[in-house]
Amino acid sequence: AQSVTQLDSHVSVSEGTPVLLRCNYSSSYSPSLFWYVQHPNKGLQLLLKYTSAATLVKGINGFEAEFKKSETSFHLTKPSAHMSDAAEYFCVVINTGTASKLTFGTGTRLQVTL
Amino acid sequence: GAVVSQHPSWVICKSGTSVKIECRSLDFQATTMFWYRQFPKQSLMLMATSNEGSKATYEQGVEKDKFLINHASLTLSTLTVTSAHPEDSSFYICSATPPGRVEQFFGPGTRLTVL
Numbered sequence: 001a002q003s004v005t006q007l008d009s010h011v012s013v014s015e016g017t018p019v020l021l022r023c024n025y026s027s028s029y030s031p032s033l034f035w036y037v038q039h040p041n042k043g044l045q046l047l048l049k050y051t052s053a054a055t056l057v058k059g060i061n062g063f064e065a066e067f068k069k070s071e072t073s074f075h076l077t078k079p080s081a082h083m084s085d086a087a088e089y090f091c092v093v094i095n096t097g098t099a100s101k102l103t104f105g106t107g108t109r110l111q112v113t114l
Numbered sequence: 115g116a117v118v119s120q121h122p123s124w125v126i127c128k129s130g131t132s133v134k135i136e137c138r139s140l141d142f143q144a145t146t147m148f149w150y151r152q153f154p155k156q157s158l159m160l161m162a163t164s165n166e167g168s169k170a171t172y173e174q175g176v177e178k179d180k181f182l183i184n185h186a187s188l189t190l191s192t193l194t195v196t197s198a199h200p201e202d203s204s205f206y207i208c209s210a211t212p213p214g215r216v217e218q219f220f221g222p223g224t225r226l227t228v229l
Contacts, residue, residue: 032216043120043207043220044158051216090157094216100146102218104157 002027002093006105014113019063019078021108023091026072033074034092034102035065044090050074051060061085115141116212118222127198128229135193135224137208143188144210148218149181151207164191198228 007022025031032051036044048059055067065076074091091105117140127133145166150158160223162183163171170183182194195202205225209218221223 035218036220041205041223041225043118043222044209046217046219049217100211100216100218101148101160101163106157 002031002103004091004103004105006089006091008108010109010111010113011104013081015083016080017043019076019085019091019110021080021091021110023074023076024072025074025091025093025107027093032094033065033067034094034106035063035074035076036090036092038088038090038107040087041111047076047089049112067098081110081112083114087112090101115125116215116219117141118208118219118221119212120206120208120224121141122224123222124225125185126227126229130197131200132194132196133198135195135206135208135226137191137210137221139189139210139212139219140212140213142210144191144212145188147159147185147191147208147210149191149193150207150209152207158207161193192210194224198226202226203228208211 003026005024018027037047038044047063048057050057050067058064063078065074067074089108093103094097119138121136138173147164150160151161152158160173164183164185166185172178176180205223207223209220211218
């Protein structure tokens with residue numbers, strides 16, 4: 001079985017400061033991991049993905065994440081937050097053993113203040 | 115590329131009526147599509163896996179006779195909420211994976227409100 005734990009339900013940062021959204025995973029196999037962003041009343045947009053290639057993954061809008069197998073972590077970072085980054089972020093692992101079903105974290109709401 | 119659309123984006127209906135939601139992959143063919151439900155301030159819950167040309171696979175606890183899924187072509191899956199009740203009000207999202215990719219691409223979602 002696979003699982004994902006997002007350690008913070010809510011993160012608040014000031015505009016221009018770094019962002020850190022934490023995610024830990026549990027997997028019996030080598031996982032594929034994703035970060036998605038969801039703005040209010042919208043679908044999910046893929047930010048970045050890890051699929052067993054480079055452990056430091058760069059995504060869209062200046063986000064990146066590092067896969068650390070020893071820590072079973074896949075934290076999302078951005079050097080400088082922008083007001084438009086305010087949204088809900090989901091860490092997701094693919095369950096390759098069951099027809100490509102996704103396992104979602106509970107989400108982290110990012111608030112960006114002036 | 116890899117765009118998924120949904121129609122309608124929102125719908126309001128009376129209790130007891132049926133509502134159909136469409137999910138289309140615009141620039142790729144999808145043998146499998148997924149339907150999710152999302153309650154306010156919660157994560158997505160997988161309802162069913164839609165398979166082109168065959169029956170959908172429903173997750174435990176999801177009523178297959180209430181949530182009818184049809185995947186008649188490689189670019190279209192439909193979810194019909196039959197005899198809708200207020201408790202069916204929710205945000206419904208579909209997704210699909212292009213051939214050769216592992217990530218899912220999501221539609222913009224459909225907000226269903228049952229009065």
